């Protein structure tokens with residue numbers, strides 16, 4: 001029954017096909033920026049580009065190993081299949097030091113390579129010493145089940161009287177490093193910007209700096225990536241990346257103006273939905 | 275199990291998994307539950323206990339007006355909702371059948387499928403606010419404060435006056451888009467579009483109307499003799515409905531608009547606001563009693579409410595009131611005793627009598643029980659405590675206009691009274707400025723005891 005091996009081969013071929021297809025299909029690949037046509041293969045943030053290249057390298061290594069092992073497997077099952085009473089009898093042996101050394105050293109070497117190779121990226125994305133020396137964009141406090149976002153007002157300082165308070169609404173400027181301080185007021189949450197490949201747990205009692213940037217203006221998604229309770233799935237935020245600093249300042253000004261409103265709103269005709 | 279049967283089971287469950295949630299918004303039957311007033315004897319509200327015929331009559335009237343089931347919505351004529359419950363549900367009755375509702379966007383002419391207020395409510399709100407809006411959804415038992423029971427038609431955070439007015443659409447929209455900070459009521463801005471929020475507002479108003487009409491009808495029916503064959507009349511029903519509908523329609527005209535612009539938050543204004551908060555009378559203003567409820571240090575621990583420690587034991591640790599009071603009294607006694615052994619402790623450690631608390635257990639228990647029953651309950655009968663104003667978290671919003679509304683016209687159904695008749699607008703703005711400054715300058719109330727004494731003594735001296 002050597003044809004069974006062809007079935008194994010088929011499974012491997014389909015897997016490799018999916019491998020090869022994924023990068024050219026926006027739906028199958030990692031989440032892209034708002035403007036997909038601008039080359040979805042690349043993440044739109046500088047951290048994202050580094051992380052994606054690590055991802056691709058690991059994908060290549062595992063891909064090569066996968067193909068190699070599958071070829072060996074199919075070859076062995078095809079050619080050494082039981083040939084009936086006339087065939088050579090398989091012999092059994094216990095342990096092979098040489099083989100074991102080989103299959104320990106090769107994966108270990110690959111792991112050490114990956115560990116060393118990614119260190120620079122990890123350091124630039126996570127090490128506090130790598131945090132950009134910029135004025136903080138906001139303080140983001142996760143709570144069940146929303147993101148409470150506090151922007152410094154005119155004075156540029158957080159925790160002062162002129163701060164702007166928002167819920168689930170994160171704004172920053174294209175091409176600039178945005179630095180936030182992440183907190184949690186109840187349980188573990190995780191601040192996740194999929195398109196920018198930024199993910200950081202929010203830990204009660206800690207204030208964690210997180211920084212990110214992007215080269216595409218538009219709307220992004222912020223989600224919670226740590227199961228934090230029954231409403232976890234609803235813990236989403238809107239991210240707006242402004243084209244220019246002026247645009248951002250304008251938004252901030254109008255939001256601050258609304259926050260200091262002391263008169264009844266001008267009559268708004270609530271005609272939506274009717 | 276035969277292999278055919280197994281195949282049917284497997285294929286069946288796979289196809290269920292694939293299709294099961296297709297029309298999730300409207301899947302399954304759910305039905306309105308009767309309010310407690312139908313069959314249970316009530317303490318302070320009318321009830322229909324032991325009057326099955328009248329119960330049936332009220333149920334029928336409600337079904338005629340609002341539809342028998344959440345999925346079969348009717349809207350009473352003249353209620354302000356589009357005929358046939360359009361937009362409340364995503365189906366519309368056409369002739370004998372139903373069809374999906376499509377909404378054409380005014381500016382783009384694009385056709386959008388309407389989920390409908392009911393569908394949205396079921397997806398986003400029902401698990402807290404419950405099927406009939408009684409605030410009794412499955413999640414509610416884990417929450418403090420409890421989700422709003424819409425059926426009384428009372429809403430806490432409104433821009434309208436006088437007493438227990440309906441909110442405007444804008445008020446409801448603000449609550450739903452921004453949530454109520456410091457409570458579990460979430461902000462829905464990121465989850466729903468503007469038109470969806472309008473639809474869900476419609477549905478909240480619909481449930482609130484239904485609940486209020488239910489209450490009105492029960493009040494009427496409670497006065498009717500249980501064997502009266504006429505029961506409740508068509509006029510009764512119409513009247514019950516009309517008062518409710520008219521109240522909702524009048525709301526936009528009841529918005530309170532401050533007569534003066536906000537005073538600049540200068541040092542003087544903030545300090546004036548503090549003194550008013552502590553009870554000082556200025557000019558044409560009357561002395562106010564914020565500290566009775568909010569406490570001298572605005573921690574939300576005023577004497578009109580049960581002690582914070584007891585409140586926490588009852589609400590968060592689910593102890594009975596009596597146990598909580600007993601435990602607290604014992605704790606106070608222990609604190610008192612250990613204070614005596616400290617140098618300068620107020621007991622002085624002289625005679626054995628002073629190791630007793632100044633107040634007997636019975637007096638203590640009496641006072642705290644009264645405080646709990648009278649003070650620490652809101653109009654819905656749920657535990658209530660005054661806000662801690664040092665945290666900078668405001669349920670109804672932090673805009674000066676929001677705080678103006680809270681102080682000038684109070685928080686409906688939640689004990690916080692209206693002060694618009696006691697304080698002129700400029701003084702309300704002083705208080706607003708003080709409240710907004712307090713979280714950043716806790717020292718403002720450091721010497722609250724002395725200030726309170728001097729501040730409240732002053733007018734007495736001048737009057738003499």
Ligand SMILES: [Cu+2]
Nearest residue numbers: 189224228235
């Ligand atoms: Cu979360």
